Amino acid sequence: MAEVMGTVDALWRFPVKSMLGEHLEELVVSRRGVVGDRAFGLVDLETGKIISAKHPRIGGGLLGFRARYIQAPVDDAVLPPVEITLPNGSKVRSDDDDVDDVFSRELGRPVRLSSEPPAHRVIETEIPGGTLDSGIGFFAPGTFQDGAPLHLLTTATLSALQSASPSASIDRRRFRANAVVRTQSGLEGFVENDWVGRVVKLGIDIKAPIVLAVPRCIVTVLAQEDLPRDNEVLKVIAHNNRLEVPVLGPSPCAGVYGTVHTGGVLRRGDVVAIADPEDDEPVAADDPATQAGFTAMAEALEQVMAQLRPH
Numbered sequence: 001m002a003e004v005m006g007t008v009d010a011l012w013r014f015p016v017k018s019m020l021g022e023h024l025e026e027l028v029v030s031r032r033g034v035v036g037d038r039a040f041g042l043v044d045l046e047t048g049k050i051i052s053a054k055h056p057r058i059g060g061g062l063l064g065f066r067a068r069y070i071q072a073p074v075d076d077a078v079l080p081p082v083e084i085t086l087p088n089g090s091k092v093r094s095d096d097d098d099v100d101d102v103f104s105r106e107l108g109r110p111v112r113l114s115s116e117p118p119a120h121r122v123i124e125t126e127i128p129g130g131t132l133d134s135g136i137g138f139f140a141p142g143t144f145q146d147g148a149p150l151h152l153l154t155t156a157t158l159s160a161l162q163s164a165s166p167s168a169s170i171d172r173r174r175f176r177a178n179a180v181v182r183t184q185s186g187l188e189g190f191v192e193n194d195w196v197g198r199v200v201k202l203g204i205d206i207k208a209p210i211v212l213a214v215p216r217c218i219v220t221v222l223a224q225e226d227l228p229r230d231n232e233v234l235k236v237i238a239h240n241n242r243l244e245v246p247v248l249g250p251s252p253c254a255g256v257y258g259t260v261h262t263g264g265v266l267r268r269g270d271v272v273a274i275a276d277p278e279d280d281e282p283v284a285a286d287d288p289a290t291q292a293g294f295t296a297m298a299e300a301l302e303q304v305m306a307q308l309r310p311h
Contacts, residue, residue: 002273009182015082017041017144018053018062026267033149036073041144045110052123053219063224148257153177156191165236174220192256199275205264213253
């Protein structure tokens with residue numbers, strides 16, 4: 001019998017990587033994840049790398065842009081244009097002739113807005129003392145996703161973080177999840193940690209094998225909308241929920257990543273439950289797509305480690 005965890009409290013779709021997105025009443029979820037989520041990204045024409053807020057000096061300002069589709073995207077169809085509101089309030093569309101010029105001026109470097117990731121999906125991530133090149137989209141090929149097709153976060157985790165550091169600016173918007181789950185009364189702490197390796201049922205049709213906890217990065221501390229920059233956010237995650245993540249090792253985590261076994265429509269208020277292992281397959285650990293994702297992660301980590309080795 002499925003174990004109810006709570007209900008869907010909020011839904012987000014982010015059309016363009018590292019930009020603000022759409023707060024919606026329902027989402028269409030396919031095997032590739034939320035339809036239209038992180039479907040576009042900005043590519044640096046000089047380096048070939050994907051521009052990301054993980055490198056705040058270059059991409060942190062993207063959190064001042066908001067993207068929305070001019071009509072709802074449909075699975076297995078050409079994506080509709082995206083309208084993007086710039087920090088100054090002006091708007092540009094993804095199908096405008098001058099869209100690349102607009103973003104190149106805004107970022108101070110030549111870039112291209114693309115719906116097709118580069119063959120080598122690489123971003124620069126800021127670390128103490130410099131930057132590292134790292135791969136993305138290990139469980140979500142063909143997208144600009146960081147990790148996997150579906151990203152879930154619970155109100156119990158948000159409450160646990162806020163309780164651990166009352167002065168920290170803990171806000172669900174910092175975590176950029178597709179769905180925030182309002183947990184059942186009595187469920188406390190980092191409850192979704194225990195979902196890893198299980199199948200989560202969302203609404204009527206969606207079944208999502210949970211593959212790993214979400215390792216958190218500098219994006220959680222950056223200013224966005226009315227939220228100030230707050231370095232305490234990442235510190236409180238690291239101090240209270242550092243988990244052993246496959247391939248990566250001990251990492252500050254909040255929320256979970258999932259692949260999608262069965263898609264459907266996800267609506268606010270839908271029930272979220274842990275499936276009975278006897279009734280649902282494949283479990284996350286045995287899913288071939290999951291294994292391929294971990295292999296890709298391991299290969300990317302080896303490339304990162306090569307950058308850190310003395311030359």
